[in-house]
Amino acid sequence: MSNLVRLIPSQTIFFLCDIQSRFKDAIHAFPEVVAISNKMLKFAKVFGIPVIVTEQHPKGLGNTTPEIDLKSLGSLHLATVEKTVFSMLTPEVKVLLDSRKDVRSIVLFGVESHICVLQSALDLLQAGYNVHVLADGVSSCNKEEVPIALSRISQAGGHITTSESAAFQLQRDASTSTFKAFSNIIKEEKGATIQALEKLASYRSNL
Secondary structure (H helix, E strand, O other), X not given: OOOOOOOOHHHEEEXXXXXXXXXXXXXXXXXXXXXXXXXXXXXXXXXXXXXXXXXXXXXXXXXXXXXXXXXXXHHHEEEEEEEOOOOOOOHHHHHHHHOOOOOOEEEEEEEOHHHHHHHHHHHHHHOOOEEEEEEEEEEOOOOOHXXXXXXXXXXXXXXXXXXHHHHHHHHOOOOOOOHHHHHHHHHHOHHHHHHHHHHHHHHHOOO
């Protein structure tokens, strides 16, 4: 697989991994992970990108935190899948992906970076997808785990990027009809983006 991989809206799905209510007080910079997730959902609506959500053992860990605005996605929200395995690539998710033959790239964000995000990325890479993990959109209970997990994903062939960089790749051209809505989101989310980068990505410059 070539290391030169571009994000194209019609070939992309967003994966939102296990951002659940019970993790609120346990995950480092949880509010920033939520903010970046909501930012990406806004971009999903602009570009028409489907979103798959998973929940790890929701009976024990709760459902997706209500601060995540899934309802606004409408039909772009393909499914919220319950799981006990750590990888997002469950049989149900695999069926959803197999039904969309044009999909080449997965943009992955959520928790925990060294467990469910890592195992999801490795499984998706093995399945032949290009995986883009948002450095400002993933975290763990112990922040020190995060750069190690991202390094492991990168070594396996994944692409470590940021929410804004990924969004600009999807937009690509300032002359298209989506640019005004895209630009408004960039402006609206500037403060949240800076805060997330400071808390989640500032200590990863050695990757």
